[in-house]
Amino acid sequence: MLSKPLLKASVKLNYIVFIIIVAVLMMYLPIIISMYNPETQDSLNEMLKALPPEMVAAMGFGEIGGGLLSFIGSYFYGFLILLLPMIYAIVVANRSIASHVDKGSMAYLLSTPNTRLKIARTQAFFLIVTVTLLIAIVTMIGIALSSVLYPGELDVSGFLLLNAGVLLLYYALTGIGFFASCFFNDTKNSLAVGAGLPVAFLVLQMISNTGKETEFLRYFTIYTLFSPKNIINGENFIISFLALAVIAIVAFTSSLYAFHKRDLPL
Amino acid sequence: MSIIEINGLTKDYGNHKGIFNLTFQVNKGEVFGYLGPNGAGKTTTIRHLMGFLTPDQGKATVLGMDCRTKNAEIMKQLGYLPGEISFFDGMNGMEFLKFMSEMRGMTDTTYRDKLVELFQLDFRGRIRKMSKGMKQKLGIICAFMHDPQVLILDEPTSGLDPLMQKIFTDLVLEEKAKGKTILMSSHSFEEIEKTCDRVGIIRSGNLVAVEDIHNLKEKRRKTYVITFDSPATAKAFAATDHHDKITVNGPVAKVSILGNVSGFIQSLSKYTVLDLDTESSNLEDIFMQYYGNSDQQKESKGGHKNA
Known part of the structure; x- marks a missing residue:
């Protein structure tokens, strides 16, 4: 099913990016959680009011409800979680297939008794597992920090649901990046789509947050399918979850198909 | 098999x-x-x-x-x-x-x-x-x-x-x-x-x-580059018939020979030769030697290629 040596090589090639992204996330998460204080939350809201409301909204910091979950939900899951793992997904998805085709090292991989499907499956597996690991680390550290700093304050099941949503979002984003990686011959085009699309989605998301006139843009970005507020409040998030899952499945299967069928310029 | x-x-x-x-x-x-x-x-x-x-x-x-x-x-x-x-x-x-x-x-x-x-x-x-x-x-x-x-x-x-x-x-x-x-x-x-x-x-x-x-x-022609003492000698040598093809440029002559070279060497000994070198024939030459004519026709048919 999978090629163990290739998996090992992918780990070796990508572990540094993984560590950097985890490190940056682990720098922000404790700061944000430690900022939570039920008594001073009003004053934090006061402070946010001093900033231009459009900017606050663009970062997804608006409408903070009560409780630790909502606090983390808007400050960490409103923006940072959308940006940092995205960088990982973009870099690693591009490296998984397109950069091997672009550089020509794919010729060596395919001169071994491994089918294209097996190579692509292995790389997809690596992407999915590491992205899952990334979100799992954030989830576990988040729960651990909260229970140390504010015992009993965090709605753990709500937090898990929030992270399940993030995970599905990342399966979909990684799927798009992987498809670009499998479909294009060179890194340039693979990145143009694999990175350009998620970044464009993020920008659209930020603009659509800022006001009524731009709100329609939310229909053009995948990030609309991940709404921390809806998940926390338990409002019709199931459809969004399903949509993300479908995008992910379609993206990954069509990636495998595209790579299996196409001509390779090696 | x-x-x-x-x-x-x-x-x-x-x-x-x-x-x-x-x-x-x-x-x-x-x-x-x-x-x-x-x-x-x-x-x-x-x-x-x-x-x-x-x-x-x-x-x-x-x-x-x-x-x-x-x-x-x-x-x-x-x-x-x-x-x-x-x-x-x-x-x-x-x-x-x-x-x-x-x-x-x-x-x-x-x-x-x-x-x-x-x-x-x-x-x-x-x-x-x-x-x-x-x-x-x-x-x-x-x-x-x-x-x-x-x-x-x-x-x-x-x-x-x-x-x-x-x-x-x-x-x-x-x-x-x-x-x-x-x-x-x-x-x-x-x-x-x-x-x-x-x-x-x-x-x-x-x-x-x-x-x-x-x-x-066997079919391959070898090319020799000979430097004579003067253009006149080169011309005199070119007048002999111990070669298949010759091009003279001042005192330097390029000679192509198919097969046996003993006649060529004997005739060469009558002249003053300053330098003798073989030229490794490139693929294009070999190609032209064996398939030159038919290929030229093909080229002219496909001539719009570079147009």
Whole structure:
């Protein structure tokens, strides 16, 4: 099913990016959680009011409800979680297939008794597992920090649901990046789509947050399918979850198909 | 028994680029030289054999298996040296060889170690920092190390120094003696004449000839460059008839001779010769010698190509 040596090589090639992204996330998460204080939350809201409301909204910091979950939900899951793992997904998805085709090292991989499907499956597996690991680390550290700093304050099941949503979002984003990686011959085009699309989605998301006139843009970005507020409040998030899952499945299967069928310029 | 079979293979990239209706076989135990100028379609043919490309028409098989659909099965018994060498970033030479062994499920590394020693590969350095020749050696070892039945080598000696070229030639002859089937591409006749049994010549995507190497060598004209003491001497020599073709430029004469050269040497002894040199005939010359006329017709038919 999978090629163990290739998996090992992918780990070796990508572990540094993984560590950097985890490190940056682990720098922000404790700061944000430690900022939570039920008594001073009003004053934090006061402070946010001093900033231009459009900017606050663009970062997804608006409408903070009560409780630790909502606090983390808007400050960490409103923006940072959308940006940092995205960088990982973009870099690693591009490296998984397109950069091997672009550089020509794919010729060596395919001169071994491994089918294209097996190579692509292995790389997809690596992407999915590491992205899952990334979100799992954030989830576990988040729960651990909260229970140390504010015992009993965090709605753990709500937090898990929030992270399940993030995970599905990342399966979909990684799927798009992987498809670009499998479909294009060179890194340039693979990145143009694999990175350009998620970044464009993020920008659209930020603009659509800022006001009524731009709100329609939310229909053009995948990030609309991940709404921390809806998940926390338990409002019709199931459809969004399903949509993300479908995008992910379609993206990954069509990636495998595209790579299996196409001509390779090696 | 033919090990590699190419039958009506066509891949049209438009604008007269690609390969058109290629048909040839490489038999067991044979070294087949695949000769053509740059951009003639050698690498495109090899990409089909490796299963990287789907042909528009026709079929390529290795060991009776379709190259596009059964490529993983074929690779168990095939060694490949790509024309463009690029490896994995960040690995050193030995790590790369180990990685490739694992990808192939190889357990026996004695032959690999023997090759590393033979080519005096310094495998400690990072591949990225290696010279072209060093990378080429690494690629050659990688192609041969699992002792495959079939070898496909795309311009194997490019970047190698003469000593390493000699080692490579010996290796190919040794493998041939073991009954291996080898297809190697090249753009120079000299490079393959020492090892090949048969030669296929490709030009602008069309296979123009498949010839036994002995026939080719016999029919081959050699060119000598002679420097006489004066233009007058050169002219006087040109008036004799001990040559097939002569061009005189001042005191320097370029002489082409087919076959026996004893008459040429005898007549030359009557003149004052300052320098005598042989010119290695390039592929284009050889090509023009054997197929010149028919090819020119073809060229004029396809003349709008460069328009």
